Every structure is written in C-alpha cells, then in structure tokens.
Amino acid sequence: MGLDFSVVPGFFGVLLMGAGWTVAITVCAGLLSFFGGIVFAVVALYGHWSLRWPFRGFAFLFMGTPLLLQLFLIYFGLIQIGIDLPAFVAGVIGLGLHFAVYNSELIQASILAVDKGQYEGARTLGLSRGQTLRKVVIPQAVRAVVPPMGNNMIALLKDSALVSVIGVMELTLAAQQAISRTYRPFEFYLAAAFCYYIVNLALEAGLRRLERRIAASR
Amino acid sequence: MSDQAFVTIKNAAKSYGTLEVLKDINLTVQRGQIVAIIGPSGSGKSTLLRAINELDPLTSGEVWLEDVQINKKLPHRQYEAHVNQVRQDIGMVFQHFNLFPHLTVRGNITLAPRMLKGLSEADANKLAEEQLAKVGLSEKIDEYPSRLSGGQKQRVAIARALAMKPKVMLFDEATSALDPELVEEVNLVMKQLAEEHMTMIIVTHEMDFAASVCDRVLFMDQGVVVEEGPPSVIFQNPENERTRNFLRKHLSR
Ligand SMILES: Nc1ncnc2c1ncn2[C@@H]1O[C@H](COP(=O)(O)OP(=O)(O)OP(=O)(O)O)[C@@H](O)[C@H]1O
Ligand SMILES: [Mg+2]
Secondary structure, three states: OOHHHHHHHHHHHHHHHHHHHHHHHHHHHHHHHHHHHHHHHHHHHOHHHHHHHHHHHHHHHHHHHHHHHHHHHHHHHHHHHHOOOHHHHHHHHHHHHHHHHHHHHHHHHHOOOOHHHHHHHHHHOOOOHOOOOOOOOHHHHHOOOOOHHHHHOOOOOOHHHHHHHHHOOHHHHHHHHHHHOOOHHHOOOOOOOOHHHHHHHHHHHHHHHHHHHOOOOO | OOOOEEEEEEEEEEOOOOOOEEEEEEEEEEOOEEEEEEEOOOHHHHHHHHHHHOOOOOEEEEEEEEOOOOOOOOHHHHHHHHHHHOOEEEEEEEEOOOOOOOOOOOHHHHHEEEEEEEOHHHHHHHHHHHHHHHOOOHHHHHHHHHHHHHHHOOOOHHHHHHOOOOOOOEEOOOOOOOOHHHHHHHHHHHHHHHHHHEEEEEOOOOOOHHHOOOOEEEEEEOOOEEEEOOHHHHHOOOOOOOHHHHHHHHHHH
C-alpha cells in the first residue's frame, strides 16, 4: 500500500497530547538535571568523603550503563522494594538523574575554571566559602556552561522517547498507538519526527535567547 | 586620636617551602595614616598586604586591627567565622579589580552588605547610590562590569569595598593594570579617600602618587623593610643604598 498522510489529521489530538507530555517530561527532567547537576558538582568537588564516594559510584552507574536499563530499574525494579512510582515520575527521575551526571561533569570543570580573583574578591568582602560558592562562583560557572549544557538538554529531549517503554504516553508512544490502530507506521513515525523537530527548534531558540541574555553578564 | 596604633604587624614571617618571602616585619599604622609600600618585584609587598586580611596567612607573627588579632589560631570553624567577621572591616582593592561579571554594578556593591549586614533592598540600593556618587559613576549603576573601562571598573571595585564601611583599605597596585590615561581617575578617588582620613595601606609603583598622598613610605626588598620614613626623606634623601638604587630606576622613568 502507498503512503497516505490523510490518516494523520485524525490523530492530531493524540499526537498533540503526546507532544505535550514530551515537553512536560523534558522540562521536568531538564530542571532536575540542571539543579541536580549543580548539587552533584558541588558534592564531587567539595563534599565530605562520605558523600563523595557514594556519588562516584552513582555517577559511574549512570554514565556507564544504558539509560533504558536505568528506566527499567527505576520503574520496575523499585517496585520490588516497595517504591511504586508513577511512570511519569520514574521517567523524570531516570532522565533527570542521568543527565544531571553529565551536567555535573560540565559544571565541575567550569567551577574549577572560575578565576581565583573571584574567590579573593568575595572572601575579602567577608563572604564565607559557602556564600562565595553560591553567589559568586556557581552563577558564573553555570553561565559559562550554558552552551554545552544546552546540547545536553537537546539530547535529553530526544532521549525522552525512551520513557515510552515504561508506558509514559509521550510522543513516540502516541505515534505507536496511532500506528496500532491504522497500520501506518511510516506516516505516523514521520509525523512524530516532525513534532520532535518543532519542539527542538523551540528549545534551541530558547537556548539561543538565554545565551544572548547572559552574554553581557560574563 | 592620631597616634593610636590601628593596624599592627609584629614579627611577620612567611615562607613558601624554603623560600622566605617575609622576614620579621614590624609595622604600625595609625588611624587615618596612609602608608605606601614600594619595592622591586618579588620583594613581598603583595604577600605582606594579603597577610593583613588573611588571604595569605603568615607563617609566624601577628596581625592586629585595633584590639583584635586577625590571624588568631582557632579551631577551623571558629577561625572561618572569625576571618569572615574581621574581613568586613578591611577593604581590599586588587590590580585586576575582581568585579563579579555576572552582577551589575549595583549587584557588585550590594551583595556583601545585603548578605552580611542584612540590609534591606532599599537600604542597599541607597548605599550603592551613595558609594557610586563618591567615585563619580552614578550613571553606571545598572551596567555590567564588561561594559566599563578599566578605570571605571577599579572605581566600582573601590565603591564595593567602601560599601562595607571598612576601617582600613588595602590597595595592591590598583592602577598597574590600567592604560596610562585611566590612572588619574583612580588616583583621584584614592586622594579623596585620603582627604577623608581613611586609613590606607597602598602597594604601588607610582612614586609620584606615593609622594603626594602618603604620610609614610616603606621600601621593601627581599622580604624585609629596608627603610621607612616620610616621603620627603625616602624619596629625596634615602639612607640605604638599595633604596637609592631602586629609586634611581623608578624616578627616572
Ligand atoms: N603561592 C606562592 N607560592 C610560592 N611562591 C610564592 C607564592 N606567592 C608569592 N610567591 C613568591 O613570593 C615572593 C614575593 O611575592 P609578592 O607577590 O609578595 O611580591 P611583590 O612584591 O608583590 O611583587 P610584584 O611587584 O611583582 O607584585 C616572590 O618571590 C614570589 O615568587
Ligand atoms: Mg604584588
């Protein structure tokens, strides 16, 4: 049978809903990966060894194993020890922590790159180590890392398709549902790809705006 | 009031490994006094200045501000709290300004007063306006540092230090990184502080400035104070051969 895109508009609502969930999970996991990345970076650089070592193991786990496996572990595995997370929450945690580990690597490097004069300027005024870190060093480190972290966010958006395997009704799963009803994989996967592309464009535009806005303050 | 010891440095010594950077330095600065520290590169001027606010703690010796010992030996936590407290009274201006690039001029000035003195936003803004007016940069309050010239950056750095209402100001070659035509605007601000009887310790390579502003000049070489006295004596009639040699090179420029 040939291609017939006329079936797509009938599932417009389903796809739109899926795109909505994709955006939601990307935003939630993105925020978690951002703030988690900062916390992890601070722990890795300044944490007590009793925090630093478990974190190392944790980072290794998240960087050295497939995200898909991590999602299974969080969603299906945790039930066994009595933690029954809704699929959306499990997806956000899995994606968020996974990318938090990557963001943390970036932020660590950029914290170490902050000029020593910045610490001296702040400490000389009487700010404590913690205050200096919070108000002077981390804000600068985060600004410096916006472009590469933006790439992580785009990767996160694309990898959010993986949460379809634990049943979150996001864009990829929505397309699969439409396909199971119409047997038109090509049309719907293409339509889904198009939706990802649009969301991606919006994300990139947002990131560029953010980069421009912080350009003056660097 | 004027012969009261304000900043006191006793038997200050500092080494990095086997390198002795400061050797038994004694210095008393009185309230309102302005002291210049001059000397060749590597003589320990910055190290001495940075010992005063514990940026580079001494290996041995004492630093006092009025009746508070700044470099007290304390358990870690107490030590941190103590230096954070005493540093509020000691303003410092660096060669490379060290302004916070992610904050506006206003943010740079208000950060510490708000965090450390609990100033309200309105009070902190008023303070920033006052201090900026003093250094002649009121119109730059909402600019980011990257938009300022070097001279303007240094004046903001001075305003930022002054906003903590310090008892003493330390300057480490505040004009060395500036283009020659921008030096004067910073010197003017420092002169104005001198007229207000701010206690200042100024490390500088500008002999004319030291001569015109300071009450006392210390000449340092190889970690010791070789000679000190009023500028008229040090610059016109130095006793020590090393001082004379140094000044020959620097005054002829
Ligand atoms: N962190 C450090 N580790 C090792 N040696 C150091 C350190 N900081 C300074 N020194 C050494 O201490 C000596 C004094 O340095 P200092 O910066 O106080 O000199 P200075 O008089 O300020 O010189 P300049 O006019 O070049 O600024 C120099 O020999 C310098 O190499
Ligand atoms: Mg120096």
